Amino acid sequence: MRVPMSSPDINDAERDAVRRVLETPTLSMGAQLTAFEQNFAAYVGAPDAVAVNSGSSGLHLSVMGAGVGEGDLVITTPFSFVASANCLLYERAIPIFVDVDAATGNLDTHLVSQAVKDLTQPRARAARARWLPPSLRGATLGAVRLKAILPVHVFGQPADMTSLVRIAGENKLALIEDACEALGAHYDKRHVGNFGDAAVFAFYPNKQLTTGEGGMIVTRHRKWAELFRSLRNQGRDRSSGWLEHRRLGYNYRMDEMSAALGRVQLQRLDELLAKRERVARWYCERLARTEFIELPALAPTTTRMSWFVFVVRIKRPAQRETVMRKMEQREIPTRPYFPPIHLQAFYRARFGYARGDFPISEELGDVSLALPFSSVMSEEQVEFVCANLIQVVESSIARRRSATTS
Numbered sequence: 001m002r003v004p005m006s007s008p009d010i011n012d013a014e015r016d017a018v019r020r021v022l023e024t025p026t027l028s029m030g031a032q033l034t035a036f037e038q039n040f041a042a043y044v045g046a047p048d049a050v051a052v053n054s055g056s057s058g059l060h061l062s063v064m065g066a067g068v069g070e071g072d073l074v075i076t077t078p079f080s081f082v083a084s085a086n087c088l089l090y091e092r093a094i095p096i097f098v099d100v101d102a103a104t105g106n107l108d109t110h111l112v113s114q115a116v117k118d119l120t121q122p123r124a125r126a127a128r129a130r131w132l133p134p135s136l137r138g139a140t141l142g143a144v145r146l147k148a149i150l151p152v153h154v155f156g157q158p159a160d161m162t163s164l165v166r167i168a169g170e171n172k173l174a175l176i177e178d179a180c181e182a183l184g185a186h187y188d189k190r191h192v193g194n195f196g197d198a199a200v201f202a203f204y205p206n207k208q209l210t211t212g213e214g215g216m217i218v219t220r221h222r223k224w225a226e227l228f229r230s231l232r233n234q235g236r237d238r239s240s241g242w243l244e245h246r247r248l249g250y251n252y253r254m255d256e257m258s259a260a261l262g263r264v265q266l267q268r269l270d271e272l273l274a275k276r277e278r279v280a281r282w283y284c285e286r287l288a289r290t291e292f293i294e295l296p297a298l299a300p301t302t303t304r305m306s307w308f309v310f311v312v313r314i315k316r317p318a319q320r321e322t323v324m325r326k327m328e329q330r331e332i333p334t335r336p337y338f339p340p341i342h343l344q345a346f347y348r349a350r351f352g353y354a355r356g357d358f359p360i361s362e363e364l365g366d367v368s369l370a371l372p373f374s375s376v377m378s379e380e381q382v383e384f385v386c387a388n389l390i391q392v393v394e395s396s397i398a399r400r401r402s403a404t405t406s
């Protein structure tokens, strides 16, 4: 049985919508874009939405919207896909990594609160240094400007937004939600994306909704939305001519084929999410009583989980690396989500990070294993993956036990 890591879920109505665009002369900046943006804002319950060509571009523009610039500090998580921190480097800002909650893998808001306190009190030099990247601890940074908090709703589970909204509000920090993995997720019965100044969603083929490549920014600030529309379109203003560029911008536009696909996918998003949830339930049923496999933990505030991936933890003495290798030999793909960002080669080189800096993120990175997952996965495929996974885990423990007793 062949089981892919992920698969898009595209139907005839979606294929037709893309084909109809191709029969018109408007392949960019047309009616599909506007309709997708409006429908998306309505779905999330946000005042405005701006489509872009990737989640990463959306994060970059949001960071610009918050006025984050060279040398500014932004608190974020090391346990994420690299894009959530890279967007800060694009503006030469400094990511201040704060470790995560061991149960959910989302930012530990007690630590965030401590970090904000230490970084905003001007005389607490030693306390401040603790949060800075190792390579900057000795540097005279002058006035440290903590500008924003950038939480990630990791694997489709909302971060602790009550605390983050309070901390950001009390300290006049911008709050940017990386909701790229969490379209459809509710925190305390409210859709993610409504807590921050801006939030970003992504539509890569493995996400809950896909446009091929694509992303969407939602924001409560009319001025930010206007800025995003200019920045994504080479710095043109709404009123300016095609060859008039008011500011340094980018080509971050979403094309009409992608917008058409997204617009129709959005109409059945709840169906897509329900299908994903059913697959997650099949996994949970089959893996529930397996001693060395830990299932995803949902916080009480997660009133709707949006299943982006299905990530289990391989508990010792079973070894995640061995389990991955054995699964690969059986031609079942798995992924070690996430190797923490601070240990990526260029973060180590630039900021001096090393193993031990964020122990919880590193531990999660060592034991987490994403299993094949999509809305089109069949119960037989889930059964097949689980049967193999249980065998592989149990045989790896049996082998270790016999090795240590002989």
Ligand SMILES: *Cc1c(COP(=O)(O)O)cnc(C)c1O
Residues within 6 Å of the ligand: 054, 055, 056, 057, 080, 081, 083, 084, 152, 178, 180, 181, 202, 203, 204, 214, 215
């Ligand atoms: C998918 C994802 C993004 C954006 O990815 P793109 O490929 O640029 O669309 C950003 N952050 C996180 C956490 C993601 O999972």
